[in-house]
Amino acid sequence: MASSDMDALRQIFFQECEEQLAELESGLLEIESGDADSEIVNAVFRAVHSIKGGAGAFAIENLVRFAHVFETVLDEVRKGRLSAAGPVVETLLRAADVLADLVRVARDGGDVDEARIRSVSDELAALSGAPAAAAEADASEDNLEDLDFKPVVVDLPVFDDAPIFAEPPVAEYSITFKPHPSLYANANEPAVLMRELERLGEITVVCDTASVPPLTELDPEAAYLSWSIELKTTHGEEDVRAVFEFVDGDCDLTIVGANSAVTDPGEDDIAALLRRVREEPVELMEQVDTSLSDTTPDHQELALAGTPRDLQAAPLKAEPAKGDKGAAGEGTQPTIRVELDRVDRLMNLVGELVINQAMLSQRLLEAGLARSTEVSSGLDEFEQLTRDIQEGVMAIRAQPVKSVFQRMPRLVREVAAATSKKVRLVTEGEGTEVDKTVIERLADPLTHMIRNAIDHGLEKPEARSAAGKREEGLVRLSAAHRSGRIVIDIADDGAGINRPRVRAIAEEKGLIPPTAQLTDEEIDNLIFLPGFSTASTISDISGRGVGMDVVKRSIQALGGRVSIASRPGEGSTFTLSLPLTLAVLYGMVVTVADQTLVVPLTSIIETLKPKLSDVHGFGGESRVIALRNNFIPLVDVGRELGYRSQSADPGAGVAILVESDGGAHSALLVDAIQGQRQVVIKSLEANYGRVPGIAAATILGDGRVALILDVDAVVAGSRNGSMSPEIPLALAG
Amino acid sequence: MTALASLFEQKSGTARELIAFAVGKQEFCIDVMSVREIRGWTPATVLPHSQSFVRGVINLRGAVLPIVDLAVRLGFPPAEVMGRHVIIVVQVGSQFVGLLVDAVSDILSVSESEVLPPPDVASEMAKRFVCGLIAMEGRMLSILSVDSVLPEQERSDPQ
Numbered sequence: 001m002a003s004s005d006m007d008a009l010r011q012i013f014f015q016e017c018e019e020q021l022a023e024l025e026s027g028l029l030e031i032e033s034g035d036a037d038s039e040i041v042n043a044v045f046r047a048v049h050s051i052k053g054g055a056g057a058f059a060i061e062n063l064v065r066f067a068h069v070f071e072t073v074l075d076e077v078r079k080g081r082l083s084a085a086g087p088v089v090e091t092l093l094r095a096a097d098v099l100a101d102l103v104r105v106a107r108d109g110g111d112v113d114e115a116r117i118r119s120v121s122d123e124l125a126a127l128s129g130a131p132a133a134a135a136e137a138d139a140s141e142d143n144l145e146d147l148d149f150k151p152v153v154v155d156l157p158v159f160d161d162a163p164i165f166a167e168p169p170v171a172e173y174s175i176t177f178k179p180h181p182s183l184y185a186n187a188n189e190p191a192v193l194m195r196e197l198e199r200l201g202e203i204t205v206v207c208d209t210a211s212v213p214p215l216t217e218l219d220p221e222a223a224y225l226s227w228s229i230e231l232k233t234t235h236g237e238e239d240v241r242a243v244f245e246f247v248d249g250d251c252d253l254t255i256v257g258a259n260s261a262v263t264d265p266g267e268d269d270i271a272a273l274l275r276r277v278r279e280e281p282v283e284l285m286e287q288v289d290t291s292l293s294d295t296t297p298d299h300q301e302l303a304l305a306g307t308p309r310d311l312q313a314a315p316l317k318a319e320p321a322k323g324d325k326g327a328a329g330e331g332t333q334p335t336i337r338v339e340l341d342r343v344d345r346l347m348n349l350v351g352e353l354v355i356n357q358a359m360l361s362q363r364l365l366e367a368g369l370a371r372s373t374e375v376s377s378g379l380d381e382f383e384q385l386t387r388d389i390q391e392g393v394m395a396i397r398a399q400p401v402k403s404v405f406q407r408m409p410r411l412v413r414e415v416a417a418a419t420s421k422k423v424r425l426v427t428e429g430e431g432t433e434v435d436k437t438v439i440e441r442l443a444d445p446l447t448h449m450i451r452n453a454i455d456h457g458l459e460k461p462e463a464r465s466a467a468g469k470r471e472e473g474l475v476r477l478s479a480a481h482r483s484g485r486i487v488i489d490i491a492d493d494g495a496g497i498n499r500p501r502v503r504a505i506a507e508e509k510g511l512i513p514p515t516a517q518l519t520d521e522e523i524d525n526l527i528f529l530p531g532f533s534t535a536s537t538i539s540d541i542s543g544r545g546v547g548m549d550v551v552k553r554s555i556q557a558l559g560g561r562v563s564i565a566s567r568p569g570e571g572s573t574f575t576l577s578l579p580l581t582l583a584v585l586y587g588m589v590v591t592v593a594d595q596t597l598v599v600p601l602t603s604i605i606e607t608l609k610p611k612l613s614d615v616h617g618f619g620g621e622s623r624v625i626a627l628r629n630n631f632i633p634l635v636d637v638g639r640e641l642g643y644r645s646q647s648a649d650p651g652a653g654v655a656i657l658v659e660s661d662g663g664a665h666s667a668l669l670v671d672a673i674q675g676q677r678q679v680v681i682k683s684l685e686a687n688y689g690r691v692p693g694i695a696a697a698t699i700l701g702d703g704r705v706a707l708i709l710d711v712d713a714v715v716a717g718s719r720n721g722s723m724s725p726e727i728p729l730a731l732a733g
Numbered sequence: 734m735t736a737l738a739s740l741f742e743q744k745s746g747t748a749r750e751l752i753a754f755a756v757g758k759q760e761f762c763i764d765v766m767s768v769r770e771i772r773g774w775t776p777a778t779v780l781p782h783s784q785s786f787v788r789g790v791i792n793l794r795g796a797v798l799p800i801v802d803l804a805v806r807l808g809f810p811p812a813e814v815m816g817r818h819v820i821i822v823v824q825v826g827s828q829f830v831g832l833l834v835d836a837v838s839d840i841l842s843v844s845e846s847e848v849l850p851p852p853d854v855a856s857e858m859a860k861r862f863v864c865g866l867i868a869m870e871g872r873m874l875s876i877l878s879v880d881s882v883l884p885e886q887e888r889s890d891p892q
Contacts, residue, residue, distance in 0.1 A: 596778075686796070
């Protein structure tokens with residue numbers, strides 16, 4: 001095989017690993033929360049099993065070894081021999097983390113934490129078997145390596161010495177196997193299964209071709225063949241069943257043990273019966289469910305008779321759970337993998353289509369065509385279609401925030417362990433969709449804020465008990481759509497922001513004068529100031545040289561805002577409000593010195609018509625505007641961008657009140673406001689480079705390029721007398 | 734010049750095609766291989782704080798295309814832009830840039846032997862931008878090296 005093919009396969013393997021790991025983690029979390037059924041346990045097992053299989057094919061040995069130990073424990077859970085509760089799930093979750101690490105190292109290279117793998121492997125080994133070994137393992141670490149081999153050492157003499165076990169019991173199984181068309185559609189192959197069976201023992205295969213229709217009626221995608229297989233084997237039924245594990249659900253399968261050498265016929269009947277029951281538990285359960293809901297209306301009446309709180313809680317709780325099951329189980333929609341580049345290209349083309357359509361309508365209008373003509377009605381339809389296509393393409397790029405949220409449980413576990421705090425993470429609205437580019441850039445700020453919530457927000461268990469709270473702190477991460485934006489809350493039930501301390505630190509660092517009169521809200525916002533850090537000693541968790549100012553900047557670079565609501569003793573909530581996509585932006589189109597500019601709506605607070613009496617000169621060149629008992633710097637955009645050398649007459653223009661970096665307010669003076677509209681963001685950097693004071697470009701309806709103002713840079717430039725390019729708006733296209 | 738000569742040698746044939754155009758009263762040419770298209774003048778959106786020879790940006794089928802006023806770039810007085818002016822869209826690496834010129838005249842096919850080294854004159858323009866001369870039917874055409882006429886600021890993606 002060519003190495004590029006191999007690379008492609010590897011890439012697919014790692015992509016699939018990501019999915020399997022995600023499924024593993026979410027499955028384990030469900031098991032932890034206590035509402036797991038056997039389907040979830042099976043899914044968790046399959047995830048680890050698939051990773052092991054893939055890793056085997058690519059000869060990633062440490063991954064195979066660890067996955068094998070992990071799988072063994074999960075198998076015990078699956079067979080009901082091990083109850084996945086309390087510390088067991090915690091171990092499994094830790095094992096999932098290690099597995100994820102091993103996958104990452106196999107993909108990106110780097111070092112693995114051998115000690116951690118060893119300790120988790122031992123925990124797993126202790127769970128899966130030899131409790132004695134586990135006890136010894138606790139007693140002495142030096143014995144650990146020997147212990148792994150102990151079962152082998154003990155077992156071998158048994159085989160050698162005892163004649164009963166020298167020839168293991170031979171059992172005969174009758175297997176009937178009838179594939180469904182879906183088996184073939186999923187690229188499974190009966191011959192491979194037969195070969196697997198053959199490996200277990202001696203097989204006799206009879207193919208039943210009775211239902212094969214005449215050639216003229218043959219549907220090439222249908223499944224007509226079935227097989228009866230007689231198998232003589234020393235292996236147990238579990239092993240036989242394992243052969244068919246991956247075609248489970250894609251075939252009719254019965255496995256009946258006949259003439260078993262070790263079981264008497266009576267027991268066999270019961271075993272067969274049990275087996276049959278086990279094969280169809282899902283259907284049975286469903287039947288029971290539907291019959292319950294169909295035939296017992298009292299049930300619902302009972303619910304109605306409950307307290308109003310129950311009524312409210314019930315649908316809220318039940319519905320997402322139902323939805324989740326549907327998404328995780330067989331109800332999953334078929335999907336395809338597409339390279340992001342292709343979607344991006346499509347996105348660009350649609351962006352151009354939107355602009356072209358706008359140009360066309362404007363040209364028609366200029367040409368003086370009446371609104372009622374067929375051309376203009378056709379154009380309306382064209383416009384509608386264009387919008388639909390744009391939305392459709394954006395929907396392709398839209399992803400549920402789940403992909404970011406599901407990284408957080410692990411983070412919470414690690415930070416909780418590092419800070420020795422007890423933390424429970426609750427996530428809501430994981431299905432909320434947002435553009436992929438936004439999701440990608442959300443991971444870092446979210447990680448940081450969750451770290452902060454645990455490290456700074458939550459108190460130590462003792463302190464919580466003393467305050468009359470549960471020892472276990474709660475961190476809630478939720479996402480929702482609100483008026484065309486996505487709103488993400490990171491809430492903790494910790495002590496809230498310690499305002500006197502925040503203030504003291506800000507004074508100490510010279511960020512505010514000691515005499516400053518600040519509201520509670522203003523004090524809370526001090527933590528966003530560059531150079532601010534509440535950690536008295538820089539801890540491992542938060543002190544990574546990244547402060548909240550960086551979080552705020554990266555959120556603002558996404559066209560979003562951060563706000564804080566904190567109540568002493570009750571906790572803090574950080575709220576992020578973000579655009580759904582970075583490809584388009586809502587902006588106010590303004591005129592400055594005959595140039596058309598776009599001001600992003602996210603930074604605009606209000607617009608006002610300045611009165612000359614409110615504008616005051618301040619120092620040599622600067623001017624301020626009086627607004628509600630405050631003086632706000634007036635920034636002449638035309639002058640700042642070098643469009644004119646003389647300051648514009650404030651009385652003739654419009655002032656746009658904006659919030660810039662660090663929450664400071666400024667008034668931007670422009671000549672006129674043309675209106676508000678959605679614009680497609682175009683990169684200036686692709687063909688040119690950065691322009692101070694300009695974030696990006698867009699193309700207006702008349703086909704001309706308009707520049708999108710970088711509000712922070714313009715305001716900062718007016719302060720420093722020179723323009724310095726700050727974090728530009730994310731660029732698309 | 735030697736660089737150019739060796740460039741010619743690398744090509745299997747000695748002939749090479751150049752697009753000739755006029756800036757002010759002088760004639761120039763660039764390699765046809767770097768030209769993507771030639772289009773009419775459309776008003777450009779002024780870029781703040783840009784170098785004097787950057788006219789601004791225009792919309793090239795959805796992409797934002799910076800325009801270099803070659804007259805200013807080469808040290809001539811800026812031209813009064815009229816509808817007859819032409820933009821030559823050139824590609825350098827992954828970047829597209831428009832060159833504003835007075836008019837495009839013809840496509841020349843020249844062989845290596847016809848390219849003369851630029852004479853040693855004081856002109857900064859000649860030293861920086863011209864990498865060869867062609868004498869043809871009494872005309873003199875300067876071969877521009879496209880790279881050097883582009884805006885220099887942060888051409889590589891700063892991200």
